Amino acid sequence: MPLGGARRTGTALSERQKIAWLRLIRSDNVGPATFRDLISHFGNAEAALEALPELSRRGGADRSFRIATVDEAERELEAAHRFGAVFVGIGEPDYPDALRQIDGAPPLLATKGNLNATARPSLGIVGSRNASVSGAKFAAMIARDAGAAGYVITSGLARGIDTAAHRASLRTGTIAVLAGGLDRPYPPENLGLLQEIVSGEGLAVSEMPFGWEPRARDFPRRNRLVAGISLGVAIVEAANRSGSLITARYAADFGRLVFAVPGSPLDPRCHGTNDLLKQGATVTTSSADVIEALAPLSRDDLFSRLEANEPSAEEPRPMPQPPDDTDRSRVVEALGPTPVAIDDLIRYTGLAAPQIHMVLVELDLAGQLCRHGGNLVSLATAE
Known part of the structure; x- marks a missing residue:
C-alpha cells in the first residue's frame, strides 16, 4: 500500500530572514554547523552577521573577514526566481524531515520542482557510473517497486546507476541532489533527465550557490545529502574507492540502513558492494529486501521536528558574555590535528558547552578549525 505524506x-522564513540567512551561510568560513551555533547563540542571523568580524578576530584571523552583502543575497534570490527555484530553510515545512536530523544539515536548500517529494520517506539508490546492463536493470527494478510502495527515490544524477534509478521513478517521484548550483547540473548529458524530473513529480536540490561549477570536493557533499535525505541507501555496483561507498559510509554514520547488491568477485564494479556485505550491509537480491526493511522506519512521526535540533525562532537575545582569553587558550591547547568529539572537549576542559561552542565558532570563522563527521573537530593544519 502506498505510503501517505507526512504532516x-x-x-516559514520572511523575505528579510531569508536574505539574512543567505548572507550568513555565504560568508567566509560559515558552514552549516557554525551557522547553527551562531543562530543558537545570537538568536537571529542579522545579529550573527554583525558579530562575525569580531568573532573571527578573536579566533585569530589574520585578514579581513568577507561578509556576503545584501546585494549579493538579493541577486541570488532573483537568480533563483528567474530559474523557477525557491530556497527552503531548515525550519520550514518543505525541508526534508530526515535531512533535518543530521549533524550539520544545510540551513538552506535551493530547490526546483515538486516540493511534495520531500513529504514522503525516501530511498537512496547509487552506484557505478559505468554500470553494467544488469546493474542498471536491477537498480531500475528497485526504484520502480519502491516508488510504487510510496517511497521517493533519491540519487545524485550521475551516469549509470543514478540515471537508471531516476528514470525508473519519474512517475512516482525522485529527488536529484546536485553537486553544483541548480543551474550547473553535472554531467551535461543528464540535463534532459533533470528537466523531466523537475517538470513532473520530482525535485532537484542543492546547497551550493547559483552559478557554482561542481568541483571534485563537492561530490562527497552531494553524497552526504543523498544519505541524509534517505531512510536507507541501496548500493548497486560500486568499485573500491567509489563515491558510492562514501554515500554508504555517511548513511551508516547517520543511522540509516545500508543495502548492498552482491556481484561477481571477478567484476571490479562489485568489489565495493561485496566488501559492504562483509561489513554488515543488508544483502539485497530483490526489491522486497529493501521495502520490508524500510517499512518500520516509514512512520510519519519518525522524524518529528525536534525544536532543539533546529535553529531558533530568530528572536533577539541579550548579547552573551564572550569566552575570555584563558578559556580560549584552554580549548586551543586541548585541540590538535587529531579529530576529537566536542563532548569529550567539554569534559576535558570543564568549560560550559556554550563557551566551548563559541570558541569553536571563533576558530572556525578564522579558518583555524576543521569539522569532521560525527561531531568531531580538530585544529586546521597548514596546507
Missing part, C-alpha cells in the same frame, strides 16, 4: 509543519 507538514514548521515556520
Whole structure:
C-alpha cells in the first residue's frame, strides 16, 4: 500500500530572514554547523552577521573577514526566481524531515520542482557510473517497486546507476541532489533527465550557490545529502574507492540502513558492494529486501521536528558574555590535528558547552578549525 505524506509543519522564513540567512551561510568560513551555533547563540542571523568580524578576530584571523552583502543575497534570490527555484530553510515545512536530523544539515536548500517529494520517506539508490546492463536493470527494478510502495527515490544524477534509478521513478517521484548550483547540473548529458524530473513529480536540490561549477570536493557533499535525505541507501555496483561507498559510509554514520547488491568477485564494479556485505550491509537480491526493511522506519512521526535540533525562532537575545582569553587558550591547547568529539572537549576542559561552542565558532570563522563527521573537530593544519 502506498505510503501517505507526512504532516507538514514548521515556520516559514520572511523575505528579510531569508536574505539574512543567505548572507550568513555565504560568508567566509560559515558552514552549516557554525551557522547553527551562531543562530543558537545570537538568536537571529542579522545579529550573527554583525558579530562575525569580531568573532573571527578573536579566533585569530589574520585578514579581513568577507561578509556576503545584501546585494549579493538579493541577486541570488532573483537568480533563483528567474530559474523557477525557491530556497527552503531548515525550519520550514518543505525541508526534508530526515535531512533535518543530521549533524550539520544545510540551513538552506535551493530547490526546483515538486516540493511534495520531500513529504514522503525516501530511498537512496547509487552506484557505478559505468554500470553494467544488469546493474542498471536491477537498480531500475528497485526504484520502480519502491516508488510504487510510496517511497521517493533519491540519487545524485550521475551516469549509470543514478540515471537508471531516476528514470525508473519519474512517475512516482525522485529527488536529484546536485553537486553544483541548480543551474550547473553535472554531467551535461543528464540535463534532459533533470528537466523531466523537475517538470513532473520530482525535485532537484542543492546547497551550493547559483552559478557554482561542481568541483571534485563537492561530490562527497552531494553524497552526504543523498544519505541524509534517505531512510536507507541501496548500493548497486560500486568499485573500491567509489563515491558510492562514501554515500554508504555517511548513511551508516547517520543511522540509516545500508543495502548492498552482491556481484561477481571477478567484476571490479562489485568489489565495493561485496566488501559492504562483509561489513554488515543488508544483502539485497530483490526489491522486497529493501521495502520490508524500510517499512518500520516509514512512520510519519519518525522524524518529528525536534525544536532543539533546529535553529531558533530568530528572536533577539541579550548579547552573551564572550569566552575570555584563558578559556580560549584552554580549548586551543586541548585541540590538535587529531579529530576529537566536542563532548569529550567539554569534559576535558570543564568549560560550559556554550563557551566551548563559541570558541569553536571563533576558530572556525578564522579558518583555524576543521569539522569532521560525527561531531568531531580538530585544529586546521597548514596546507
